[in-house]
Amino acid sequence: MISIRKIIIYSSSVISCFMFQNYSFLQEELLGENELYRPKIHFTPKNHWMNDPNGMFYLNGTYHLYYQYYPDGNVWGPMHWGHATSEDLISWKEHAIALYPDELGYIFSGSAVVDYHNTSGFGDGTNVPIIAIFTHHDPEGEQKGQINFQTQSIAYSLDEGFTWTKYEGNPVVPNPGIKDFRDPKVVWDTERSHWLMILSTYAETLFYSSKNLKEWNYVSSFGKDFGAHGGVWECPDFFRLTIKSTGETKWVLLQSINPGAPNGGSGTQYFVGDFDGNQFTIDKRFQKQLQSEGAIWVDYGRDNYAGVTWSNIPENDGRRITIAWMSNWDYAREVPTEQWRGSMTIPRELSLTIDDQGDYVLTSIPVEELNSSCEMVEEVTEVANVTQYDISKDKFEATLFFEIELSDLKEDSYVFSWSNNTGDVLKFGLDNKRHAFFVDKTNSGTKDFSKSFYNIVSKHDVKRRHQNIKLTILIDKTSVEIFANDGELVFTEIFFPSAPMTKLAVASKTQFTIHNLKTYKF
Ligand code: FRU
Secondary structure: OOHHHHHHHHHHHHHHHOOOOHHHHHHHHHHHHHOOOOOOOOOOOOEEEEEEEEEEEOOOOOOOOEEEEOOOOOOOOOOOOOOOOOOOOOOEEEEEEEEEEOEEEEEEEEEEOOOOOOOOOOOOOOOEEEEEEEEEEEEHHHOOOOOOEEEEEEEOOOOOOOEEEOOOOOOOOOOOOOOOEEEEEEEEEEOOOOOOEEEEEEEOOOEEOOOOOOEEEEEEHHHHHHHHOOOOEEEEEEEEEEOOOOOEEEEEEEEEEEEEEEEOOEEEEEEEEOOOOOOEEEEEEHHHHHHOOOEEOOOOOOOOEEEEOOOOOOOOOEEEEEEEEEEEEEEEEOOOOEEHHHHHHOOOOEEEEEOOOOOEEEEEEEEEHHHHHHHEEEEEEEEEEEEEOOOOOOOOOOEEEEEEEOOOOOOOOOEEEEEEEOEEEEEEEEEEEOOOEEEEEEEEEOOOOOOOOOOOEEEOOOOOOOOOOEEEEEEEEEEEEEEEEEHEEEEEEEOOOOOOOOOEEEEEEEEEEEEEEEEOOO
């Protein structure tokens, strides 16, 4: 069995050398379905290592996704920007590498903007310039023990992101004497008509501004006294969202941190506040939430990291769309995939809402394009008073998407079990006794590849007992993404079963009722 899989992998990588541009078809046919672990509808590079999403922008019907990529091996190495595009955010086509390391160093994480007004001067009068802003990481400087080995640089593209020219004046932001100084996110500040750059240092977010993307002025910093500080701050994002129910507009700062996430390792916290063009200040109500919770997270699972959002989404679409690396630095280098390592989450729409306790919540739900890429298999309006229900009914193999509402919930546990015939089971659900959500991977398959992956149960305590709950859940071979109550609480976790999982059931000791169960397949 194993040797057959290896033969398929080997032959396809040989073919791909000759047919690089066309391999998305090959990936589907030869690899996607034959590799036990490769997800069906999540982006993975055909070969080798991938971590953070980078430089995402939308233009002329195409979503561009770049990513931290090491093309010569399946562990982290000298970083490049890989490149993929999609027209629907679900099916991706991989392209030639966009940015290669150079004499200033590796190409670390960053962002990209569409420079419509040619503020940078890189335009040629015909093609709109796309500007990528990234961190140059000088490995030699790092080895020598210097602290100024990370700087910010830019590159431009005049063919909508396929080929890039690095600016000869790089770096555009020299290192001010800070060891961790990276991951620039650039956004257009519409109120002040200039560019803002947000980047991360060990324990702070720094703000810079610029008229032309080449000359940057330091503006302010934020964060020393707020949120989680159990590790290094990385990969920020900064955008405005309007709360639908109140019409209030707030700035949201995403700030990834590694380690220091609620269930260990890497995670992304967020802050809600106001920005006066110079300083980001925490909203008073949000500050109270921080006082009671310490930090507030985009996702409470272990495998959602370095998520940032697409730039240049048209106004008539208006969504704030994010994607994240579906892994965790605690074990990312050891996960048991061979040909490739690292996958992205499903793209998600972020919204700012106020929950029934009056608190701000940044919700995430899968982009609506997910619904158009699958077909409904079954719809069940109500099943009253059950203690056990078979959701999958042998109709799925390894990948499924479903929505379900549970009501009449008591002080009990409501446990979903996703399993195979070899005894692996992934459990997740609501423990209404302890007011907690959980994902239990203890018996979900291979896990001893890393001590940090071993025997883990991820949990998040919720504020109250639930009488009912609405869940949207996407399972794709080796990942589960759980969106509770319209994305108010999210869990993303990866797992590695020894054979495809096919059976899904929900159970409790006391009776409950199921509503609006919809199952979909791809
Ligand atoms: C986050 C990160 C970034 C850095 C990149 C290097 O996962 O550590 O801070 O730019 O990965 O690959």
